[in-house]
Amino acid sequence: MDITTARVVRGDDTAAVDEALADATASYLLDRVHEAKVAHVALSGGSLAERALPRIIEVSNDQGLDWAKVHIWFADERFVPRGTPERNAGQVVTALRVATGFQAENLHIPAGSDSGMTLDEAAADYAARLTRVIGISSRNRFPSLDLVLLGMGPDGHTASLFPGLPGTEVDDEIVIPVRDSPKPPDERISLTFPMLAESMRCWIYATGEGKRDALKLARSGTASRSDSPVGHVTAIDEVALFADAAALGE
Numbered sequence: 001m002d003i004t005t006a007r008v009v010r011g012d013d014t015a016a017v018d019e020a021l022a023d024a025t026a027s028y029l030l031d032r033v034h035e036a037k038v039a040h041v042a043l044s045g046g047s048l049a050e051r052a053l054p055r056i057i058e059v060s061n062d063q064g065l066d067w068a069k070v071h072i073w074f075a076d077e078r079f080v081p082r083g084t085p086e087r088n089a090g091q092v093v094t095a096l097r098v099a100t101g102f103q104a105e106n107l108h109i110p111a112g113s114d115s116g117m118t119l120d121e122a123a124a125d126y127a128a129r130l131t132r133v134i135g136i137s138s139r140n141r142f143p144s145l146d147l148v149l150l151g152m153g154p155d156g157h158t159a160s161l162f163p164g165l166p167g168t169e170v171d172d173e174i175v176i177p178v179r180d181s182p183k184p185p186d187e188r189i190s191l192t193f194p195m196l197a198e199s200m201r202c203w204i205y206a207t208g209e210g211k212r213d214a215l216k217l218a219r220s221g222t223a224s225r226s227d228s229p230v231g232h233v234t235a236i237d238e239v240a241l242f243a244d245a246a247a248l249g250e
């Protein structure tokens with residue numbers, strides 16, 4: 001399943017989309033924790049981490065989610081020093097402070113550029129951590145996340161899979177180092193297409209008119225992986241699109 005056949009959850013505006021995403025995420029995490037006693041979630045930065053995640057946490061708290069059973073991963077992170085404002089992790093750490101019972105050791109942040117690791121080493125380290133903590137599926141050597149929440153850029157990037165960069169062609173790695181990102185900072189760490197494809201659910205979050213053209217191209221199914229990365233996200237169970245009227249071009 002990909003974005004061309006995705007379930008579309010439409011909101012009139014950003015607030016409506018945030019509400020729908022929070023309800024759906026809380027309900028899915030409650031189910032996963034009930035069934036599997038653990039849930040592994042990855043998310044990207046931007047408005048998803050800044051605006052949607054705090055609401056997800058509020059609604060999940062209200063519904064009694066035991067955050068001690070939830071692991072949080074990053075779909076991508078910027079390779080800059082820890083603690084600097086450019087890190088996506090800052091917003092996530094702040095939001096998680098009010099997640100009832102959340103355990104700090106279940107927050108899995110990729111290494112920063114101050115870690116002493118090179119970019120390549122940091123990417124390999126994150127892949128090893130995913131494999132160690134989640135395990136690998138019997139079908140192949142990829143770990144399987146329960147849920148990946150992905151933002152998208154006006155250029156059609158998602159995670160740090162940017163149009164035209166070699167990372168969009170990678171089929172055999174869990175995590176890649178990204179160089180020459182068109183959006184600063186230029187060095188990043190990102191999950192890959194095959195890693196997303198091994199996730200149970202990938203939900204794409206798109207709000208605002210700025211996403212309209214990239215979303216239209218992605219949903220047309222006519223663009224290549226390199227031209228429209230977000231158009232090529234797949235998942236085992238479900239790809240869903242949470243979008244407002246402006247992003248859908250209505």
Ligand SMILES: O=C(O)[C@H](O)[C@@H](O)[C@H](O)[C@H](O)COP(=O)(O)O
Nearest residue numbers: 044045046047048151152153159
């Ligand atoms: O690392 C980054 O530069 C951001 O995380 C970026 O990839 C973001 O997720 C998308 O551009 C969507 O951002 P918005 O939802 O804020 O538009």
